[in-house]
Amino acid sequence: MKDIIQKLDLAEETAGRLEWLAEYGKDPEGGVSRLLYTKEWVEGQHALKEWMEAEGLEARFDEIGNLYGTLKGKNTDETVLTGSHVDTVKNGGRFDGAYGIIAGILALKYLKKHFGEPLRNIEVVSMAEEEGSRFPYSFWGSKNIVGLAKREDVEDIKDFDGVPFVEAMNNAGFGFRDESKGPREDLKAFVEVHVEQGSVLETEKIPVAVVNNIVGQRRYTVELIGEANHAGTTPMGYRKDAVFAASQMIHEIISMARETGDPLVTTVGKFEAQPNIVNVVPGKAIFTIDVRHTDKEAILSFTEKMTARMQEISKEHEVEMNIDLWMDEDPVPMDPKVVELIEKQCRENGLNYKVMHSGAGHDSQIFAPVVPTAMLFVPSLKGISHNPAEFTEPKDVAEGVKGLIGALYELGYK
Amino acid sequence: MKDIIQKLDLAEETAGRLEWLAEYGKDPEGGVSRLLYTKEWVEGQHALKEWMEAEGLEARFDEIGNLYGTLKGKNTDETVLTGSHVDTVKNGGRFDGAYGIIAGILALKYLKKHFGEPLRNIEVVSMAEEEGSRFPYSFWGSKNIVGLAKREDVEDIKDFDGVPFVEAMNNAGFGFRDESKGPREDLKAFVEVHVEQGSVLETEKIPVAVVNNIVGQRRYTVELIGEANHAGTTPMGYRKDAVFAASQMIHEIISMARETGDPLVTTVGKFEAQPNIVNVVPGKAIFTIDVRHTDKEAILSFTEKMTARMQEISKEHEVEMNIDLWMDEDPVPMDPKVVELIEKQCRENGLNYKVMHSGAGHDSQIFAPVVPTAMLFVPSLKGISHNPAEFTEPKDVAEGVKGLIGALYELGYK
Numbered sequence: 001m002k003d004i005i006q007k008l009d010l011a012e013e014t015a016g017r018l019e020w021l022a023e024y025g026k027d028p029e030g031g032v033s034r035l036l037y038t039k040e041w042v043e044g045q046h047a048l049k050e051w052m053e054a055e056g057l058e059a060r061f062d063e064i065g066n067l068y069g070t071l072k073g074k075n076t077d078e079t080v081l082t083g084s085h086v087d088t089v090k091n092g093g094r095f096d097g098a099y100g101i102i103a104g105i106l107a108l109k110y111l112k113k114h115f116g117e118p119l120r121n122i123e124v125v126s127m128a129e130e131e132g133s134r135f136p137y138s139f140w141g142s143k144n145i146v147g148l149a150k151r152e153d154v155e156d157i158k159d160f161d162g163v164p165f166v167e168a169m170n171n172a173g174f175g176f177r178d179e180s181k182g183p184r185e186d187l188k189a190f191v192e193v194h195v196e197q198g199s200v201l202e203t204e205k206i207p208v209a210v211v212n213n214i215v216g217q218r219r220y221t222v223e224l225i226g227e228a229n230h231a232g233t234t235p236m237g238y239r240k241d242a243v244f245a246a247s248q249m250i251h252e253i254i255s256m257a258r259e260t261g262d263p264l265v266t267t268v269g270k271f272e273a274q275p276n277i278v279n280v281v282p283g284k285a286i287f288t289i290d291v292r293h294t295d296k297e298a299i300l301s302f303t304e305k306m307t308a309r310m311q312e313i314s315k316e317h318e319v320e321m322n323i324d325l326w327m328d329e330d331p332v333p334m335d336p337k338v339v340e341l342i343e344k345q346c347r348e349n350g351l352n353y354k355v356m357h358s359g360a361g362h363d364s365q366i367f368a369p370v371v372p373t374a375m376l377f378v379p380s381l382k383g384i385s386h387n388p389a390e391f392t393e394p395k396d397v398a399e400g401v402k403g404l405i406g407a408l409y410e411l412g413y414k
Numbered sequence: 415m416k417d418i419i420q421k422l423d424l425a426e427e428t429a430g431r432l433e434w435l436a437e438y439g440k441d442p443e444g445g446v447s448r449l450l451y452t453k454e455w456v457e458g459q460h461a462l463k464e465w466m467e468a469e470g471l472e473a474r475f476d477e478i479g480n481l482y483g484t485l486k487g488k489n490t491d492e493t494v495l496t497g498s499h500v501d502t503v504k505n506g507g508r509f510d511g512a513y514g515i516i517a518g519i520l521a522l523k524y525l526k527k528h529f530g531e532p533l534r535n536i537e538v539v540s541m542a543e544e545e546g547s548r549f550p551y552s553f554w555g556s557k558n559i560v561g562l563a564k565r566e567d568v569e570d571i572k573d574f575d576g577v578p579f580v581e582a583m584n585n586a587g588f589g590f591r592d593e594s595k596g597p598r599e600d601l602k603a604f605v606e607v608h609v610e611q612g613s614v615l616e617t618e619k620i621p622v623a624v625v626n627n628i629v630g631q632r633r634y635t636v637e638l639i640g641e642a643n644h645a646g647t648t649p650m651g652y653r654k655d656a657v658f659a660a661s662q663m664i665h666e667i668i669s670m671a672r673e674t675g676d677p678l679v680t681t682v683g684k685f686e687a688q689p690n691i692v693n694v695v696p697g698k699a700i701f702t703i704d705v706r707h708t709d710k711e712a713i714l715s716f717t718e719k720m721t722a723r724m725q726e727i728s729k730e731h732e733v734e735m736n737i738d739l740w741m742d743e744d745p746v747p748m749d750p751k752v753v754e755l756i757e758k759q760c761r762e763n764g765l766n767y768k769v770m771h772s773g774a775g776h777d778s779q780i781f782a783p784v785v786p787t788a789m790l791f792v793p794s795l796k797g798i799s800h801n802p803a804e805f806t807e808p809k810d811v812a813e814g815v816k817g818l819i820g821a822l823y824e825l826g827y828k
Contacts, residue, residue, distance in 0.1 A: 198647025215646060219692060229797055231681035231704045232629060232773030233612025236672045238797075243682050247664035254658045258650045267645035268657050269692045271699075273685040278633060278702040280683050288692040290645045359646030383643055383652075 004114050005349045010401050011394035017102045022094040031091040031388030035134035037172040048126050055109045064144045065174040067126040071108045073118040079186040080411040083125035089133045093390020095195045101126040103193040107404045118412040134159045142366035147183030151176050189411045190367040193376045193404050199383030206354050207399040210342045211375035213357040214365045215292040216331035225320040228283030245317035246285035264293045294331045294357045332365040335372035345406030376403045418528050419763045424815050425808035431516045436508040445505040445802030449548035451586040462540050469523045478558045479542040479588040485522045487534040493600040494825040497539035503547045507804020509609045515540045517607040521818045532826040548573045556780035561597030565590050603825045604781040607790045607818050613797035620768050621813040624756045625789035627771040628779045629706040630745035639734040642697030659731035660699035678707045708745045708771045746779040749786035759820030790817045
């Protein structure tokens with residue numbers, strides 16, 4: 001088995017399939033826009049179905065439009081699932097999501113070719129939606145599979161052009177699942193292959209990672225209220241300068257995060273000054289904080305220290321502070337047994353890999369609480385994602401497919 | 415003379431005239447918009463002319479629309495000038511500019527009433543424009559009086575509705591001055607009364623200030639270029655976070671300014687992060703710096719230290735820095751003799767006053783290089799200006815008029 005996987009030459013085929021799928025929703029200026037239930041999305045899903053069938057897989061849609069391709073096993077009560085989401089952000093790249101579907105189909109093709117009928121069903125899924133880019137709802141695909149998505153969640157939402165979710169879904173040929181039925185019980189494991197969307201693997205020159213955790217995150221919006229004043233006529237001692245207070249907070253918060261060390265990350269991504277005029281002492285500053293870590297306790301302890309220090313600074317500066325914690329998601333650990341099993345396969349097949357966490361969210365975090373789940377990453381050029389410049393070398397996307405073949409062999413044939 | 419000035423009860427009359435002038439350009443929602451050469455402006459200037467005439471002053475417009483009211487002296491070759499600008503910002507207050515004109519007319523009225531014909535002409539001017547709020551040109555009034563304004567400066571400029579400057583001027587009944595003629599040579603002194611537009615006098619509970627200097631200022635735009643990255647997948651050590659670098663710079667710059675002490679003021683009024691998204695490490699930060707001081711050397715030494723430190727910080731953070739110095743104006747000292755003479759009058763007339771600098775620009779800075787000039791300030795409620803909430807207590811505006819009467823007596827009758 002080791003010899004077979006090592007010798008597979010998948011670079012050209014994988015890269016070619018990525019190009020092929022990117023034709024569905026290709027933007028004239030480069031990049032891909034394949035948003036949920038659009039014409040491009042419908043055509044892409046149907047093209048994937050044809051390809052699945054051409055590879056000898058049993059292909060079918062579920063009610064909401066997730067597309068499955070099955071390699072039937074001896075024991076049809078158990079299914080090992082792989083795949084990712086087919087939707088992109090607006091003007092996104094060719095890899096995010098798409099790569100996990102293509103890797104899945106190719107893995108099933110070569111498993112079938114070299115090892116024949118598996119012990120359990122092995123299935124690849126092209127999930128309807130993950131990005132939340134057309135409608136204000138994310139993970140529509142995976143949340144339907146595990147039974148979390150509800151009709152009422154999307155019944156009243158519309159896209160940026162005012163098109164109702166339900167209308168878009170119906171026009172694409174799909175509808176709601178039967179919520180009286182429970183979620184699928186045949187799923188024994190889920191393995192998702194994805195681009196890293198970060199630059200760790202590229203920097204460390206490692207082609208594959210096994211993901212053992214998806215970070216939890218807290219997001220805050222902080223509003224500081226000082227006093228707007230004339231920049232020329234207000235002596236320094238008379239000021240309540242909201243940007244000055246914010247600058248100290250941001251500098252201390254980010255410095256604290258750096259001292260705390262990996263895997264903690266903290267970002268102040270948005271900043272707004274008011275009235276935002278060159279010759280007015282700013283009376284208001286509004287900024288966001290995004291804190292992530294793989295360990296819930298570590299998030300709690302950091303954010304507690306952080307907000308305590310911010311309270312002190314706001315008092316020193318005599319500015320009023322409002323902190324709004326508007327996102328608080330726990331880390332999602334991957335299944336240690338599946339992680340260990342994929343690691344073992346990587347070692348046996350001679351893949352140069354590392355174990356790392358994911359700093360971004362993925363469909364896997366929806367599966368993990370109900371199905372033993374793990375992920376494989378391949379490098380992202382300069383960490384770029386959600387952008388037409390998204391890129392992974394063909395030799396690296398091939399390594400990811402090999403890692404997946406090994407993992408599915410281990411999960412589906414033994 | 416002392417007894418006469420001290421006993422004048424001017425509070426009600428001055429406050430009444432401020433209300434009266436504010437009718438010209440009154441905004442429905444409160445505040446005043448009296449922009450250069452608009453209908454409101456024309457009506458305001460003509461109403462002022464009628465009032466001047468009613469007080470027995472010789473009133474006339476110059477070519478561009480500055481309005482003068484003269485109390486003729488024995489020696490008609492010498493003129494002492496007072497006044498300020500009649501234009502407002504969009505939705506401005508009742509005091510900025512207007513108060514200096516009203517104070518001037520009232521001063522001339524009471525000088526004439528109590529002291530008769532002066533030795534020199536004493537003239538009040540309602541200057542056409544100072545704010546630069548309708549057209550991209552400031553100090554049109556004073557720059558014409560001292561011969562600095564040129565036809566070519568305004569020939570191609572338009573207002574926000576596309577109306578050419580020249581068309582607006584002609585429609586208001588005015589045109590260019592004869593540039594072949596030199597500026598007026600009869601001006602022996604200029605004294606401008608104005609609201610402080612800061613909160614020093616209010617805080618120190620002092621009704622009048624004699625201004626001895628108008629600050630110089632430097633304005634910069636700073637651009638920091640780091641690298642935009644995913645907020646979840648980019649470990650802290652891999653980041654070039656432009657907002658983090660900016661936060662350290664701003665905190666250090668403002669702290670340095672506070673340590674340096676009065677009269678230095680430094681403001682970061684505008685701040686922009688890019689791409690300004692909660693979950694993206696910001697690749698760019700753009701902010702402005704406004705530095706003011708009454709001493710040119712002090713501005714140079716502070717800004718040199720400041721930019722050197724910013725260079726260091728940008729290197730430490732590995733972000734590229736572009737600094738654009740786009741305004742560099744020297745301080746304008748007032749005439750020490752005129753300042754001393756006004757101080758003397760304040761003392762003699764029992765006015766509670768202090769000597770201070772102006773942190774904002776005024777018409778006086780245009781006069782000062784060519785005519786011995788000084789200013790009087792009265793308090794601004796909470797330092798508010800350029801806003802409908804602009805306010806000064808009637809008793810304080812009256813004290814300013816008394817200070818001006820004393821100053822003009824000293825300059826015009828002796």
